Amino acid sequence: MAPPYETSAAGSESPVPVVTVDVAAASELITSAGHRYVDVRTEEEMNKGHLHNSLNVPFMFVTPQGREKNPLFVEQFSSLVSKEEHVVVGCQSGKRSELACVDLLEAGFKNVKNMGGGYAAWLDNGFPINTPPHTMY
DSSP states (O other): OOOTTEEEOTTTTOSSOOEEEOHHHHHHHHHTSOOEEEEOSOHHHHHTOBOTTOEEOOSEEEETTEEEEOTTHHHHHHTTSOTTSOEEEEOSSSHHHHHHHHHHHHTTOOSEEEETTHHHHHHHTTOOOBOOOOOOO
């Protein structure tokens, strides 16, 4: 049985079960349990603020036609993280990161967890972030 802070998306439309942890559990995993954090938001979103020591591999890109899935996502992720590493994956709200976790699990990554609520919930809980320096004009 999963710990109380974990939920599984096995009952959702996901073809593979994704473990989702709340932001408090994610914070603990990242700061104390040695998990890496990979943010799957766009580069533009990351530039507005992000978790300390986070890696960025966009799951989607904004194009003139709308959002399109990054066709090299798993390949780019694989260049930064091994299939055995423990990783928390996050985005703005938790939906893109859940989809990213599905792709990663299907590609053989064994220890990925989705951060439920995403960066927005991280901010709401007052956890530390890196923000870009303000430019004075």
